[in-house]
Structures are given as structure tokens and as C-alpha cells.
Amino acid sequence: MKAIRLIQPGRPLELQQLPMPTVGPQDVLVRVQAAGICHSDAHYRAGRSLVRPLPLTLGHEVAGTVERVGAEVSRFKASDRVCLHYLATCGECDYCRHGNEQFCPSAAMMGKYRDGGYAEFVVMPARSVFPLPDEIPFEQGAIMMCSSATSLHALRKARMREGDSVAVFGVGGLGLSAIQLAQVIGARAIFAVDIKPGKLAWAKRLGAVPVNAAAAEPVEEIMRLTKGRGVDVALELIGLPATMRQAVRCLAIQGRAALAGITEKTFEVAPYLEVLNKEAEIIGVSDHLAQELPQLLDWAQRGALDLSGVITRTLPLDARAVNAALDGLEQFREEGRMVIRP
Numbered sequence: 001m002k003a004i005r006l007i008q009p010g011r012p013l014e015l016q017q018l019p020m021p022t023v024g025p026q027d028v029l030v031r032v033q034a035a036g037i038c039h040s041d042a043h044y045r046a047g048r049s050l051v052r053p054l055p056l057t058l059g060h061e062v063a064g065t066v067e068r069v070g071a072e073v074s075r076f077k078a079s080d081r082v083c084l085h086y087l088a089t090c091g092e093c094d095y096c097r098h099g100n101e102q103f104c105p106s107a108a109m110m111g112k113y114r115d116g117g118y119a120e121f122v123v124m125p126a127r128s129v130f131p132l133p134d135e136i137p138f139e140q141g142a143i144m145m146c147s148s149a150t151s152l153h154a155l156r157k158a159r160m161r162e163g164d165s166v167a168v169f170g171v172g173g174l175g176l177s178a179i180q181l182a183q184v185i186g187a188r189a190i191f192a193v194d195i196k197p198g199k200l201a202w203a204k205r206l207g208a209v210p211v212n213a214a215a216a217e218p219v220e221e222i223m224r225l226t227k228g229r230g231v232d233v234a235l236e237l238i239g240l241p242a243t244m245r246q247a248v249r250c251l252a253i254q255g256r257a258a259l260a261g262i263t264e265k266t267f268e269v270a271p272y273l274e275v276l277n278k279e280a281e282i283i284g285v286s287d288h289l290a291q292e293l294p295q296l297l298d299w300a301q302r303g304a305l306d307l308s309g310v311i312t313r314t315l316p317l318d319a320r321a322v323n324a325a326l327d328g329l330e331q332f333r334e335e336g337r338m339v340i341r342p
């Protein structure tokens with residue numbers, strides 16, 4: 001089969017011919033119909049995040065059809081439409097048994113620590129495979145498995161409830177999903193903070209109030225728009241100390257700031273004024289959980305989560321096209337999401 005693989009960090013991905021993956025008794029072999037190209041993949045190619053063992057097939061956002069199932073798998077049969085949770089986990093440790101499988105010591109992320117979906121076929125354990133309803137196109141099913149799932153996890157970690165006001169810092173793939181999901185949950189108001197007019201216009205079309213951080217100090221702006229109250233939930237989806245600080249500062253009494261953007265830098269808070277005095281909470285968000293995917297798929301099936309406008313381009317399974325797409329992400333030239341259709 002054909003696969004587009006990272007051979008060496010810092011170099012373009014290459015197309016290789018590989019034997020078909022082996023299918024264990026609890027595995028499902030999936031014919032890839034759509035694989036999302038994620039900003040993380042650009043980091044992996046550049047060597048900014050560890051990928052091993054090399055060479056490795058990238059691609060952690062995958063939807064497809066079942067090609068073959070292992071001897072012990074009864075939940076799926078050939079030609080079923082499916083999408084894949086990107087973690088392969090043991091299913092038996094304490095973390096797995098309590099639904100916190102993102103901390104499973106043997107968890108291996110597809111497209112980072114095991115071969116992923118930039119290929120004609122990919123194999124995953126059946127517990128990481130979910131039925132994809134007919135109403136959801138493969139492209140949308142694929143990208144839902146990463147950014148939308150993480151946005152939902154962030155909103156759940158922040159304990160967002162119906163009637164809450166929400167601020168979303170960063171209107172990228174995560175942010176656009178977060179806005180739609182906050183709508184579904186029943187947000188009273190959603191403030192979308194970014195500096196790019198195109199992204200702010202997109203957020204506005206989805207029903208959010210755009211806050212242009214290039215034109216005004218966003219915390220002051222959110223305080224003005226909420227008549228000095230602040231928001232119940234703030235999501236930081238960028239990974240910058242400045243926006244993390246803003247996410248904390250714009251909170252209302254007992255507000256929750258969920259931080260999902262990745263940075264190794266530190267940020268400051270004024271403990272008394274910004275956290276203790278109003279019982280604010282700062283919450284870490286790591287990935288998402290398999291158990292959250294059915295909810296996400298259900299909302300998408302009912303049209304409450306619609307990613308059709310987010311996908312700007314589809315590409316063939318071709319190394320040159322994929323490398324060019326990753327170049328675009330590196331240089332922040334791409335505003336929407338790109339998906340490989342092998």
C-alpha cells in the first residue's frame with residue numbers, strides 16, 4: 001500500500017510502498033477515506049515534537065471504511081463507515097478502566113508513535129474505532145477526531161453549562177469548533193478573540209461576538225461587553241502566555257479558564273485579585289477522551305456541529321501535495337482545514 005511518511009525530521013515527507021499492516025485479533029483494518037492535515041503534523045515534520053519510531057506514517061485524523069476485522073472483533077464488519085480515536089491504549093490499566101485513557105502508560109498516538117492515516121490503510125484496536133453516521137461526510141468525520149474533540153473536552157473540563165458566557169481565545173480549527181459546541185450546549189454569549197479579520201468574520205458568522213485583539217485590549221473589551229461581569233468560561237487555544245493571562249483576567253466570579261494551547265513558557269497571575277478573591281479556576285486540558293466522541297458524532301449527525309465550511313481543500317495521497325499543504329500551515333497561509341482523500 002502507499003503511505004506518506006516522515007523519514008527524517010526537517011525533511012519533506014516521502015511516499016513509500018509498504019506491506020499491508022498486520023491485523024491482530026482485537027484490531028480493525030480501515031481503508032482510509034479521509035485523513036486531516038493538522039498543524040501538529042507540521043511540527044512533527046519540522047522535528048519540533050518527537051515522532052518515533054522512524055520512518056513513520058503521519059496522520060492522526062482519520063475516517064474510512066472497515067476493510068477487515070480481527071478474529072475477536074464483533075462490533076464491526078467489512079465496509080462499515082468508521083472514524084478513529086487517535087490513541088491506541090491498553091484498555092486494562094487504571095486510567096483506561098476509569099475513562100482517562102489519555103494517561104494510559106502504554107498509549108500510542110496514531111501518526112506520532114504508530115503508523116497513521118496518510119496511507120491507503122491503517123490499523124487500530126477496535127476500542128479506538130467508532131461508527132461514523134451516514135450523515136457525516138468522511139472529511140468531517142476525520143477532522144472531528146482532533147480539534148473538535150479537544151474543544152469539547154476543554155468545554156467539559158471547564159464544566160460549561162447552559163446559560164454560561166464563554167470567551168474563546170484563538171479562532172483556528174479548535175476555536176471554530178469550540179464556538180459551535182458552546183452554541184449547542186447553550187451559551188448565553190460567546191466572545192471570539194483573535195487578531196485576524198478573516199477569522200473574526202468567520203466567528204461572527206457562527207454567532208460569536210468578535211473581539212479584535214489587534215484593535216482593543218481584549219479583557220477590557222470583554223468586560224465592557226459583559227457590563228463588568230466577565231465570562232463564566234474562557235478557553236485558551238493559542239498557547240501564548242499573554243492570552244493565557246487574558247483568559248484568567250476576563251473571568252467572572254467562579255469562572256473557569258481552560259488552557260489547551262501548548263507552550264513551555266510561564267505566565268503570570270495576580271493570585272488574590274484574579275483567582276482567590278473570585279474563586280476562579282485555571283484548568284489544564286490534555287487531548288480528549290474516546291468516551292466523548294459519540295456525543296460529538298451525535299451533534300454532527302443532527303447538524304448542530306457542521307464543519308463543512310471549515311474544510312477548504314481536499315488533496316490526493318501525494319507527497320508533494322501534502323508537503324506543500326504543511327508548508328502552508330507552517331507559514332500560517334491556510335485559514336481552513338485540508339483533508340487527504342486517498
Ligand SMILES: [Zn+2]
Pocket residue numbers: 038039040060061146147
Ligand atoms: Zn490534529
Ligand SMILES: [Zn+2]
Pocket residue numbers: 089090091092093094095096097101104105106107
Ligand atoms: Zn491503559
